[in-house]
Amino acid sequence: MTTKYTKDHEWVRVEGNVATVGITAYAAEQLGDVVFVELPAIGKAVEKGGDAAVVESVKAASEVYAPISGEVVEVNSALVDEPAKVNAEPTGAGWFMKLKVKSAGELNGLMSEAEYNDYVKGL
Amino acid sequence: MMNKQGRPTTGTATNGGELATISGHRGLDREVKLIFETGRPGACGVDLPEPELKHDRLGGLRRRGAIGLPGLSEPEVVRHFVRLSRKNYAIDYGLYPLGSCTMKHNPRLNEKMARLPGFADIHPLQPVSTIQGALSLIDHLAHWLKLLTNMPAVAMSPKAGAHGETCGLMTIRAAHHAKGEAHRTVVLVPESAHGTNPATAALVGYTVEEVPANERGRVDVAALKAKLGPNVAAIMLTNPNTCGLFENDMIEIADAVHKAGAYFYCDGANFNAIVGRVRPGDLGIDAMHINLHKTFSTPHGGGGPGAGPVVLSAALAPFAPVPLILHGANGFELIEDDAAAKSHDAKPFGRMTAFHGQMGMFTRAMAYMLSHGADGLAQVAGDAVLNANYILASLKDVMSAPFAHSGPCMHEALFDDSFLKDTGVTTLDISKALIDEGYHPMTMYFPLVVHGAMLIEPTETESKHALDEFIHVLGTLAKEAKGNDKRRFEGAPHFAPRRRLDETAAARKPVLRWTPPAKAQAAE
Numbered sequence: 001m002t003t004k005y006t007k008d009h010e011w012v013r014v015e016g017n018v019a020t021v022g023i024t025a026y027a028a029e030q031l032g033d034v035v036f037v038e039l040p041a042i043g044k045a046v047e048k049g050g051d052a053a054v055v056e057s058v059k060a061a062s063e064v065y066a067p068i069s070g071e072v073v074e075v076n077s078a079l080v081d082e083p084a085k086v087n088a089e090p091t092g093a094g095w096f097m098k099l100k101v102k103s104a105g106e107l108n109g110l111m112s113e114a115e116y117n118d119y120v121k122g123l
Numbered sequence: 124m125m126n127k128q129g130r131p132t133t134g135t136a137t138n139g140g141e142l143a144t145i146s147g148h149r150g151l152d153r154e155v156k157l158i159f160e161t162g163r164p165g166a167c168g169v170d171l172p173e174p175e176l177k178h179d180r181l182g183g184l185r186r187r188g189a190i191g192l193p194g195l196s197e198p199e200v201v202r203h204f205v206r207l208s209r210k211n212y213a214i215d216y217g218l219y220p221l222g223s224c225t226m227k228h229n230p231r232l233n234e235k236m237a238r239l240p241g242f243a244d245i246h247p248l249q250p251v252s253t254i255q256g257a258l259s260l261i262d263h264l265a266h267w268l269k270l271l272t273n274m275p276a277v278a279m280s281p282k283a284g285a286h287g288e289t290c291g292l293m294t295i296r297a298a299h300h301a302k303g304e305a306h307r308t309v310v311l312v313p314e315s316a317h318g319t320n321p322a323t324a325a326l327v328g329y330t331v332e333e334v335p336a337n338e339r340g341r342v343d344v345a346a347l348k349a350k351l352g353p354n355v356a357a358i359m360l361t362n363p364n365t366c367g368l369f370e371n372d373m374i375e376i377a378d379a380v381h382k383a384g385a386y387f388y389c390d391g392a393n394f395n396a397i398v399g400r401v402r403p404g405d406l407g408i409d410a411m412h413i414n415l416h417k418t419f420s421t422p423h424g425g426g427g428p429g430a431g432p433v434v435l436s437a438a439l440a441p442f443a444p445v446p447l448i449l450h451g452a453n454g455f456e457l458i459e460d461d462a463a464a465k466s467h468d469a470k471p472f473g474r475m476t477a478f479h480g481q482m483g484m485f486t487r488a489m490a491y492m493l494s495h496g497a498d499g500l501a502q503v504a505g506d507a508v509l510n511a512n513y514i515l516a517s518l519k520d521v522m523s524a525p526f527a528h529s530g531p532c533m534h535e536a537l538f539d540d541s542f543l544k545d546t547g548v549t550t551l552d553i554s555k556a557l558i559d560e561g562y563h564p565m566t567m568y569f570p571l572v573v574h575g576a577m578l579i580e581p582t583e584t585e586s587k588h589a590l591d592e593f594i595h596v597l598g599t600l601a602k603e604a605k606g607n608d609k610r611r612f613e614g615a616p617h618f619a620p621r622r623r624l625d626e627t628a629a630a631r632k633p634v635l636r637w638t639p640p641a642k643a644q645a646a647e
Contacts, residue, residue, distance in 0.1 A: 033626075033627035033630075035627060035630035035631050036630070058626045058627055058630055059568050060568065060571060083631070084631075
């Protein structure tokens with residue numbers, strides 16, 4: 001089980017053929033209190049780098065991009081009523097969606113945790 | 124000899140106002156309940172005879188319960204709204220540095236003119252022969268707008284900036300369709316754009332593609348050119364842009380856009396910075412809305428809708444929406460429908476509003492133009508830019524200005540929050556502390572291309588004295604924040620009628636309407 005990160009502050013954790021996607025603690029902190037989350041429909045095919053979800057805070061609305069391509073097999077519908085979970089546990093209960101991985105090779109281009117931490121320090 | 128009998132003229136020390144008042148009011152600033160929470164059922168401010176209803180045609184639709192209007196006498200209604208108005212902050216009250224809004228003074232002359240009965244008391248359905256004066260004013264205003272922009276046509280009816288954008292894009296769509304180019308489905312929008320630009324493009328049915336900014340805060344021309352293609356219908360660009368900067372590459376952009384078969388829409392919201400000095404028609408623009416209620420005073424509307432006339436290039440002019448005003452044999456004529464328009468070689472895409480536009484705003488804008496004259500309008504732009512640069516120059520070292528390195532700004536000064544790094548103070552805290560200091564805050568967290576943005580537009584109507592006071596306050600706040608003195612920021616505003624609001628709760632659990640107590644209890 002490995003967790004990888006994007007420059008747009010999404011994380012993706014792959015277990016077998018299924019990838020769980022969310023936004024990082026840094027992203028959650030930058031957004032401020034999340035007030036609304038729009039999740040994709042189950043069965044939707046998302047492309048790496050394409051729009052996958054929308055997260056809205058008091059400050060701004062932002063797209064959440066798919067870190068890898070795949071088909072949406074599950075969404076965290078608890079976020080609809082409790083968007084605060086994104087701030088409280090961004091890498092845990094605040095996950096957004098699960099994707100059926102289309103091409104595991106796409107993960108290679110993403111950052112490791114150490115690389116992501118260095119990237120954030122430079123921002 | 125000192126008067127020792129009268130009332131003291133100096134205050135005695137108080138306990139800082141911490142003792143709650145008996146009434147719940149704070150001094151002469153009274154708390155205001157919702158109008159539904161005041162009054163008595165059955166009380167009424169007017170005395171009308173019961174209507175004699177012979178035939179009730181409502182049938183099953185007849186109201187069964189009480190209508191639930193608040194019961195108040197006339198003086199109670201007057202007091203309610205006067206008390207509310209005293210909590211309002213207005214340009215007539217103080218400096219209103221809201222970036223991108225051009226909160227300039229409203230000359231009283233405009234108000235006097237707009238209230239003349241010949242303009243204020245006419246009805247749009249009056250015979251055209253009886254409103255020749257009003258049509259003449261609209262025609263004069265159109266003439267000046269065309270002259271100031273060097274554009275051959277103008278659609279006068281749109282009632283706001285975003286409405287003007289919609290009008291412009293619908294005109295562009297009609298022009299593409301007339302050329303058999305309905306396959307153009309993409310509108311390019313720079314990432315610093317007003318949010319209304321992508322929203323308008325989406326509303327009209329286009330797909331929006333973003334164009335990045337360069338490190339100078341301007342459109343990245345190479346990235347723009349790479350996105351141009353046979354599917355692009357238009358680009359929407361704001362100039363001066365929302366970073367308060369003049370887009371230098373307008374002609375190069377216009378040439379590339381036209382070469383690709385697309386049209387060039389310019390968001391004219393910031394026209395105040397260039398009015399009388401730059402003519403958008405000279406820059407290759409095909410359509411641009413002008414916020415009459417910004418550039419020509421009456422910011423934030425005039426107690427009604429604004430006005431966003433759209434100037435159009437020769438290529439787009441035939442597709443302008445009705446109504447059109449023509450000089451006929453018997454004075455001004457209104458062309459109201461497509462058939463009539465066709466006999467004048469026009470191909471209008473339709474109609475934006477029921478009538479011809481916002482007469483009150485037309486009158487104010489015309490009065491503003493005529494009282495300033497051509498030289499005065501050029502000075503408006505010059506002074507607006509000078510005032511913004513005075514703020515930028517005075518504060519760029521104590522705050523942080525991301526684009527100050529690229530030269531002077533236009534009508535607004537943009538700061539980011541990098542000077543607040545590691546202080547624990549945010550852009551929001553600075554804004555709230557400004558409220559305590561008696562100022563409406565600047566625009567914050569916009570444009571999105573800048574982190575923690577603070578966008579300040581003083582306009583030309585502020586004196587140097589007023590600017591110096593504001594600069595002193597904002598500069599002192601910035602220094603205190605950097606010196607880790609957070610007393611003014613934590614929990615600010617301290618002196619407003621309400622302390623800091625819980626915006627998160629307001630967004631997550633909005634209370635959008637008042638519910639009568641009986642009903643609210645029954646629901647629980």
